[in-house]
Amino acid sequence: EPEVTQTPSHQVTQMGQEVILRCVPISNHLYFYWYRQILGQKVEFLVSFYNNEISEKSEIFDDQFSVERPDGSNFTLKIRSTKLEDSAMYFCASSEFEVDSRNEQFFGPGTRLTVL
Amino acid sequence: AQSVSQHNHHVILSEAASLELGCNYSYGGTVNLFWYVQYPGQHLQLLLKYFSGDPLVKGIKGFEAEFIKSKFSFNLRKPSVQWSDTAEYFCAVNARTGGYNKLIFGAGTRLAVHP
Numbered sequence: 001e002p003e004v005t006q007t008p009s010h011q012v013t014q015m016g017q018e019v020i021l022r023c024v025p026i027s028n029h030l031y032f033y034w035y036r037q038i039l040g041q042k043v044e045f046l047v048s049f050y051n052n053e054i055s056e057k058s059e060i061f062d063d064q065f066s067v068e069r070p071d072g073s074n075f076t077l078k079i080r081s082t083k084l085e086d087s088a089m090y091f092c093a094s095s096e097f098e099v100d101s102r103n104e105q106f107f108g109p110g111t112r113l114t115v116l
Numbered sequence: 117a118q119s120v121s122q123h124n125h126h127v128i129l130s131e132a133a134s135l136e137l138g139c140n141y142s143y144g145g146t147v148n149l150f151w152y153v154q155y156p157g158q159h160l161q162l163l164l165k166y167f168s169g170d171p172l173v174k175g176i177k178g179f180e181a182e183f184i185k186s187k188f189s190f191n192l193r194k195p196s197v198q199w200s201d202t203a204e205y206f207c208a209v210n211a212r213t214g215g216y217n218k219l220i221f222g223a224g225t226r227l228a229v230h231p
Binding site for chain 2: 031033035041042043044045048056091093095103104105106107108109110
């Protein structure tokens, strides 16, 4: 069964460093998402992406964050200058359709980002 | 603003007990509702979903949920839990804004089932 994959599974970085989290969505999916879950808190929407542009972003997704689909398979989340509070589990998700009846989002296993 | 409330943060049950996890949402438009499960060390998996039609939805592993529009609720139930159901359960609503959808999650309910 097709699945969303994410690399790395765990990333440790120093405060102020740039990190890139990578995701490979399911191959025929067109809509891509990033969510994050700070330890002990709820899963929060960060950004959605369609047709090579951001379709919506949350207030969390400030200028330090960017997303890209550099080729036909990868979908990346970049944090330019990490802060301690960026430590969280980051989930990538994808969906095939946007219309209501078939917009199930499939989640990847997550990347645990630890900022020291 | 859209929001999802899960009433129980921690639930402890014995095997074979019945389970009901509450979920209420706040959203004025048409909603799609989901329950996701996160087993220890694993990623989010879809348990069940409601888009339209029969408000009683059956999912995987014997779970079901009932959409009650008048109560803005989508409670998750299972008649007899097993030790393997130990996990965190998240209710989510699909919020459509500007034509695009995103999931709004509740805070989660951590379920521990004792043998």
